[in-house]
Amino acid sequence: MRNVVVDVLLAAGLLVTVASAVGALVMRTVYNRMHFLTPVTSLAGPLLGLALAIENGWA
Amino acid sequence: MNPWLLGAVVLMAGGLGPALWIGARGDPVNRLVGLELGSAVTVLILLLLSQAAGQSSYLIVPLVLVLASFAGTLVFTRLLGPRP
Numbered sequence: 001m002r003n004v005v006v007d008v009l010l011a012a013g014l015l016v017t018v019a020s021a022v023g024a025l026v027m028r029t030v031y032n033r034m035h036f037l038t039p040v041t042s043l044a045g046p047l048l049g050l051a052l053a054i055e056n057g058w059a
Numbered sequence: 060m061n062p063w064l065l066g067a068v069v070l071m072a073g074g075l076g077p078a079l080w081i082g083a084r085g086d087p088v089n090r091l092v093g094l095e096l097g098s099a100v101t102v103l104i105l106l107l108l109s110q111a112a113g114q115s116s117y118l119i120v121p122l123v124l125v126l127a128s129f130a131g132t133l134v135f136t137r138l139l140g141p142r143p
């Protein structure tokens with residue numbers, strides 16, 4: 001069960017990061033590109049961090 | 060190949076690749092956005108590589124990179140602004 005949760009969190013973090021990077025690449029103006037930096041830092045980072053925390057335990 | 064290493068490879072190709080592309084083309088402000096994206100993705104890659112290697116002491120590298128990239132972004136933003 002724990003492995004499934006870790007894999008789902010890892011996959012979600014990877015998906016958000018790759019989608020944001022591709023989105024930033026597709027956009028043409030600076031401000032539109034800057035919008036796509038936010039999910040990487042505020043969503044993908046915590047998702048991957050949570051996956052690492054669950055994998056390694058709290059002790 | 061464990062899932063952490065696979066994730067790091069995916070981020071290198073799908074995250075760092077577009078960031079390098081943005082950072083290498085266009086005007087300086089666009090390149091700064093690419094640099095910011097590249098810094099954020101590199102931190103995540105280093106986290107996953109640390110887990111893949113099983114060495115928690117390697118975590119100091121992404122920790123320092125976070126602080127350095129934050130200060131670097133501020134410096135580049137200041138340098139790209141209009142001169143008084």
